[in-house]
Amino acid sequence: GFGQIFTDHILYMEFDRAKGGWGPAEIRPYGLLNLEPGSACLHYGQIVWDGLKCYRSEDGLRLFRPRENFKRLNYSARRMCMPEVDVEYMLAALKELLKVEARWVPKTLGTSLYIRPCMLASEPFLGLHKANRYILFIMLSPSGPYFKEGFKPVKILVEDKYVRAAIGGTGEAKTAGNYAASLKSTDEAMEKGFSQTLWLDACERKYIEEVGAMNMAFVINGEVVTPPLNGSILAGITRKSILEICKHLNIPAVERKISIGEVIKGIQNGNLTEAFGMGTAAIIAPVGSIYYKENNYTINNFEVGPIATQLYQELTGIQYGSKPDIFGWIEKVE
Structure with missing residues (x-):
């Protein structure tokens, strides 16, 4: 494995x-x-x-x-x-x-x-x-393939007890201590049947930061929304590539602060239709439900959304060569 x-x-x-x-x-x-x-x-x-x-x-x-x-x-x-x-x-x-x-x-x-x-x-x-x-x-x-049972959504738990990193700390560096600090929360989440922890900011425990070891994005009113690189969030290369692909495909995308309250409200009123992580391991990891303060909120009937699917296919197509590398991202080993 x-x-x-x-x-x-x-x-x-x-x-x-x-x-x-x-x-x-x-x-x-x-x-x-x-x-x-x-x-x-x-x-x-x-x-x-x-x-x-x-x-x-x-x-x-x-x-x-x-x-x-x-x-x-x-x-x-x-x-x-x-x-x-x-x-x-x-x-x-x-x-x-x-x-x-x-x-x-x-x-x-x-x-x-x-x-x-x-x-x-x-x-x-x-x-x-x-x-x-x-x-x-x-x-x-x-x-091997990240999704052993196919490209399916996962369940995540919002962490409002522990924090991963604070602005001014080492959260935007890929250093071992950041990952050690996340183990306790991840272990407790997995014991409860969740795949990942969704981290909130260290100051107010209000704003979305990352999910597990990935950057996070939501589709709200047809627009891809991802938290800004504020000093405590890792500058993901997959995240950067997804934003560039969105621009190329004319998919509206924005980097802005998004609160857990806005996420929950968006799920409830139907404005938030998709959620997904972005990282090297999974490329795109669709999120089917978010558990927060003893309540479970299901996104898109626990199905993969069209934007997550399109972005996953575009990026993996470039990586494996089934789609043209119009961005000049591929480096051949020759």
Whole structure:
């Protein structure tokens, strides 16, 4: 299953401030990392990562907007006082890794090879300051279809007890601590039969932020509405692509604050007709119901809506090559 099987090799790099920065990338067998118990990442949380996919199409292997992922990795690194990488160098190195591991890229439509770049502080010390030595590795994991039973809606729980992140914190960085902070809520939601947690803002517990590890969108009066990137929400590459596709298809779309009260009212009066998450794993994850304050609110009779379906087909069509790449998003592995 996803995230449990890894390919034979990783890409590996080391950074040492005293030696002038990053050393060369090398492809080495998948195996244990050499980390001391005092490594700063284990104590002070200097860990950032990102995620993207490699797809197999009739014309070979292809990546979807990989530069955006390495740019976001750099943004996360800056926020966590970690060194940046050269985007073009990393892309070239990733392609070499994918050539070595090409047989691991699945052939079935809906499958892919998940790519996980991860950077961590490896210098051993105790004391709160940024590290001077780092490791960056890229590991690969074959991924089956996200929707094993077809493209169907999920049930989500609105979280009004815990918070994921606050403006001014690290919510817009892809750092390990953000995900650890979400585990308690996610675990409790899944115990109650829900697939994901819908996060509200940390200040007022009123405005929609993210759903699980995805950005969130609603269709209200025919318009796609998604919360703005306010400093506590991750700048999703799928989210960015969906907004660009909406513009191309003349689907009205807007980034604005949306309260949970507006969502509930919209479901009740019929103005809110669709809801869906947007992220690398699922691309589009339709939401069929929202549970809030002991009440369950069903969206569109728990059926996938036409806009979510259209956006999913457009984006996956570009990724797998069945639709033309009019945006120039595809990077071929050659």
